[in-house]
Amino acid sequence: MAERSVSMTDTIRSAGKRLGQKPSSKEFLDKYGSLWTVLVLALVVLVFGLLSSTLFTQAGWEAVSKSTYEYLPLAIGETFVILTGGIDLSVGAVLGFSCVVSGTVMEHMLGTSTGSLGITVLGFVVGIAVGGLCGFLNGILITRLRLPPFIVTLATLYALGGATYIVSEEPIYQIPHQLVTFGQQSLFGGWFIAPVLVALACVVVFGVFLSRFRFGLRTYAIGSNRIAAERAGINVRRHLVWVYVLAGALAGLAGMLVSANFAQTSPLFGNNDELAAIAAVVIGGASLFGGRGNLLGTLCGTFLIAVLTVGLVLVQVTAFWQEVTIGVVIVLAVSVDQLLRSVSQR
Amino acid sequence: MAATVQAEEGKSASQGKTPLLAARQITKHYGSVQALRGVDLELYPGEIVGLVGDNGAGKSTLVNILSGALQPSGGTILVDGDEVSLNSSIEARNRGIETVYQDLALAPDLSVWANIFLGRETTRKGFLGWLGWLDRKAMSTDTERSLDRTRIRIGSVQSKAGQLSGGQRQAIAVGRAVAWGSKVILMDEPTAALGVEQQQRVVELIRTVSKGGLPVLLVTHNLPQVHSLCDRVLVLFQGQLIAELFPAQCSVEEIVSWITGAALTRSTNGG
Ligand SMILES: Nc1ncnc2c1ncn2[C@@H]1O[C@H](COP(=O)(O)OP(=O)(O)OP(=O)(O)O)[C@@H](O)[C@H]1O
Ligand SMILES: [Mg+2]
Numbered sequence: 278m279a280e281r282s283v284s285m286t287d288t289i290r291s292a293g294k295r296l297g298q299k300p301s302s303k304e305f306l307d308k309y310g311s312l313w314t315v316l317v318l319a320l321v322v323l324v325f326g327l328l329s330s331t332l333f334t335q336a337g338w339e340a341v342s343k344s345t346y347e348y349l350p351l352a353i354g355e356t357f358v359i360l361t362g363g364i365d366l367s368v369g370a371v372l373g374f375s376c377v378v379s380g381t382v383m384e385h386m387l388g389t390s391t392g393s394l395g396i397t398v399l400g401f402v403v404g405i406a407v408g409g410l411c412g413f414l415n416g417i418l419i420t421r422l423r424l425p426p427f428i429v430t431l432a433t434l435y436a437l438g439g440a441t442y443i444v445s446e447e448p449i450y451q452i453p454h455q456l457v458t459f460g461q462q463s464l465f466g467g468w469f470i471a472p473v474l475v476a477l478a479c480v481v482v483f484g485v486f487l488s489r490f491r492f493g494l495r496t497y498a499i500g501s502n503r504i505a506a507e508r509a510g511i512n513v514r515r516h517l518v519w520v521y522v523l524a525g526a527l528a529g530l531a532g533m534l535v536s537a538n539f540a541q542t543s544p545l546f547g548n549n550d551e552l553a554a555i556a557a558v559v560i561g562g563a564s565l566f567g568g569r570g571n572l573l574g575t576l577c578g579t580f581l582i583a584v585l586t587v588g589l590v591l592v593q594v595t596a597f598w599q600e601v602t603i604g605v606v607i608v609l610a611v612s613v614d615q616l617l618r619s620v621s622q623r
Numbered sequence: 624m625a626a627t628v629q630a631e632e633g634k635s636a637s638q639g640k641t642p643l644l645a646a647r648q649i650t651k652h653y654g655s656v657q658a659l660r661g662v663d664l665e666l667y668p669g670e671i672v673g674l675v676g677d678n679g680a681g682k683s684t685l686v687n688i689l690s691g692a693l694q695p696s697g698g699t700i701l702v703d704g705d706e707v708s709l710n711s712s713i714e715a716r717n718r719g720i721e722t723v724y725q726d727l728a729l730a731p732d733l734s735v736w737a738n739i740f741l742g743r744e745t746t747r748k749g750f751l752g753w754l755g756w757l758d759r760k761a762m763s764t765d766t767e768r769s770l771d772r773t774r775i776r777i778g779s780v781q782s783k784a785g786q787l788s789g790g791q792r793q794a795i796a797v798g799r800a801v802a803w804g805s806k807v808i809l810m811d812e813p814t815a816a817l818g819v820e821q822q823q824r825v826v827e828l829i830r831t832v833s834k835g836g837l838p839v840l841l842v843t844h845n846l847p848q849v850h851s852l853c854d855r856v857l858v859l860f861q862g863q864l865i866a867e868l869f870p871a872q873c874s875v876e877e878i879v880s881w882i883t884g885a886a887l888t889r890s891t892n893g894g
Contacts, residue, residue: 489756489757489759490754490755490756490757491744491746491755491756491757492755494733494737494741494744494757495741497730497732497733498730498733498737498741500732501730501731501732501733501785502728502729502730502731504726504728505727505728505729505730505738505741506730506741506742507692507711507712508690508692508712508722508724508728509712509728509741509742509743510711510712510713510716510742510743511741511742568730568731568732569732
């Protein structure tokens with residue numbers, strides 16, 4: 278594929294060919310079938326909006342967006358992992374562990390002459406690095422010991438859960454005020470808090486990374502056909518390690534966002550978060566077998582869960598029914614998705 | 624696109640030259656199964672060599688070893704006369720050895736162009752390109768052109784490989800090997816799922832490639848095809864090469880008798 282000189286006739290011919298092709302319904306479904314989550318999200322928003330007008334107010338948006346910033350980074354990382362055909366059960370535990378380690382470091386640094394901003398930056402670096410290291414551990418265990426991701430991340434879920442309490446049993450409130458200012462900073466007339474913007478920025482950046490960059494393409498390839506990826510010359514093991522590092526680092530980032538907003542680091546943070554992250558990815562149309570899914574779906578999945586949770590609170594449904602509803606939505610989401618797939622495959 | 628570069632080599636296998644790719648005493652066992660028992664093979668510029676044998680004779684094993692996808696238990700591989708170790712597919716590919724695998728090695732969720740370019744993606748210039756920003760447009764148009772040239776019809780290069788028919792998928796795998804191959808092309812049953820017309824296309828493609836100077840090693844069960852297309856036919860029987868036949872001087876029936884081993888018993892009985 279070396280030469281790039283396109284002759285005029287070639288260009289015209291292929292352009293004409295493309296124009297002449299009507300997109301078949303198959304291709305249409307293939308391209309937009311995954312977007313049905315957007316429709317479901319719109320529908321749910323509409324229904325709850327009609328039931329309770331609060332959803333369309335600033336307070337409603339605030340409640341919804343506030344319950345997404347923690348899950349978005351986790352769900353982004355989880356999407357990459359699930360696209361490779363793996364799963365990461367440890368993201369919640371990594372969140373808790375990395376924020377507690379970061380909190381301990383920051384508490385220690387507060388006694389020194391380092392400024393508040395410096396400690397805040399350091400806190401972020403430590404949180405993300407510790408998260409990345411946890412992901413590295415996952416990746417190494419999965420690729421070197423050839424253990425299934427489910428087993429490895431189940432083990433690290435337990436181990437890190439314990440390690441978190443070994444580092445610090447109590448919440449740490451001694452964190453730099455700059456961090457708290459950032460975490461509670463409201464922007465754009467109160468419509469956004471800074472952590473929400475950071476989370477949304479992550480969706481955009483990693484969405485582009487996934488769909489337009491080599492790393493993303495290879496992530497899909499590995500989940501789609503690992504042997505083909507190997508034969509195409511991709512270093513699959515190294516790539517997988519990076520995918521788990523990414524998931525861990527994003528969990529570390531999520532931990533810092535939560536700590537900043539809650540003005541503390543707590544060993545309770547992140548508990549059970551992996552379930553919400555996986556649910557968001559699955560509702561967003563990703564296949565657990567790998568190779569299929571995207572971050573737009575994951576974004577919608579995350580917001581769908583958030584709108585459901587907030588909406589059910591607004592219409593005064595008890596917490597237990599909220600969880601039942603989310604369970605029902607997961608089943609519905611996946612079965613409609615499979616239905617669409619079987620149509621597009623025909 | 625080195626496949627279409629014209630070389631001066633003649634068509635006949637000239638024993639005086641160094642083979643582009645050679646295997647010496649290759650053995651392979653899977654546990655207790657002895658799949659290959661000391662196979663020697665040489666590929667010279669521009670020749671089309673058939674590799675035939677019954678199911679389980681070891682054809683795919685040999686092809687996978689030559690393509691770096693599988694490691695031999697013993698023996699050596701030489702490229703341009705130099706001993707090399709092909710520890711992975713990428714090493715073979717970097718030496719210009721392209722393979723159409725029996726299982727095609729396509730990612731069903733990726734588009735046609737992504738499958739063709741996977742592992743050697745075209746990126747844009749500059750810093751973002753260094754980070755891996757894909758030049759999707761260049762890859763699509765390149766794919767369109769190279770498939771056009773091979774006259775393989777697959778509709779849009781944007782369609783997912785998994786949504787194509789078995790024959791179309793096979794055509795993509797063949798097109799990929801031809802597009803990238805610059806030294807040797809190995810094909811493990813490249814026409815098995817193809818219709819008559821597409822089969823003819825692949826046959827023409829193989830001829831074009833070999834005229835360009837690249838040897839093609841062709842594994843197939845289609846013996847009339849082997850007989851009409853190949854310069855030389857190697858017969859693999861229970862992991863050993865038992866015959867080298869020249870279609871110009873032998874019949875399809877003769878090839879069959881070697882594949883089934885009948886000729887072998889005859890020759891040992893007779894000798
Ligand atoms: N991964 C493996 N593990 C164990 N045995 C194997 C493996 N792959 C192949 N074999 C054995 O090695 C022998 C040769 O197999 P191979 O696939 O090379 O045959 P083939 O000539 O390509 O057959 P076919 O015409 O059916 O494709 C067979 O006996 C097969 O059972
Ligand atoms: Mg075979």
